[in-house]
Structures are given as C-alpha cells and as structure tokens.
Amino acid sequence: MKFFISLFLVSLSVVTALAQDHVQEVYGRENDRLEKLMNWSPGESRPELPPVIKFDREKIKPPEPKPMAVKEPLRQRNS
Incomplete structure (x- = not known):
C-alpha cells in the first residue's frame, strides 16, 4: 500500500513540474511579446513577435x- 501511495505522489509531483514548466514557457513568450510591443514606437518598423498559439x-x-x-406535483390527500 505504501508503494502505491509513494508512486502516486511521485507521479503527481512530475505532472506538477511539467505543468509549471509549460505555464512558465507560455507566460514567458507572452511577456516577450508584450515587452516588444511596449518598447515599439510608431516611427520604427514593427518588431518581430513570437508566434501566438491559435x-x-x-x-x-x-x-x-x-x-x-x-x-411531479404533490398529491393531495383525500381526508
């Protein structure tokens, strides 16, 4: 029983680590896009932005x- 609990906890930590890595990648890419757009001024050529996931x-x-x-409606008693 302890083995299965340990296995579950290890797999849960691996899934959590993968999800955190994915979130950091997505937010990092979006932060790069936002930073490039904020530093861009209308007189310059448009910056090359990382692709957006459709x-x-x-x-x-x-x-x-x-x-x-x-x-069903409640039935009335006949008294």
Missing part, C-alpha cells in the same frame, strides 16, 4: 446543458 474552438467546447428533471 485558439481552436473545436478542441475546447462548453459542456452540454443537462435536461432538468421534471418534478
């Missing part, structure tokens, strides 16, 4: 709305 709407879709359950 947003693909087909890959990310909002969840489909679930149909709401219809509640």
Whole structure:
C-alpha cells in the first residue's frame, strides 16, 4: 500500500513540474511579446513577435446543458 501511495505522489509531483514548466514557457513568450510591443514606437518598423498559439474552438467546447428533471406535483390527500 505504501508503494502505491509513494508512486502516486511521485507521479503527481512530475505532472506538477511539467505543468509549471509549460505555464512558465507560455507566460514567458507572452511577456516577450508584450515587452516588444511596449518598447515599439510608431516611427520604427514593427518588431518581430513570437508566434501566438491559435485558439481552436473545436478542441475546447462548453459542456452540454443537462435536461432538468421534471418534478411531479404533490398529491393531495383525500381526508
């Protein structure tokens, strides 16, 4: 049991490290773009910017709305 817990914790730390590395890469690239644009003045030629990753709407879709359950009206007792 301890082995599986250790294995889970190690894999979780590896995934976390990879995610942090990816986030740093993306934010670093966007910071470079922003810095070049902020230092650019209209009289100069436009700076060469790092590529932007295109947003693909087909890959990310909002969840489909679930149909709401219809509640039956409460029955009245015959007294």
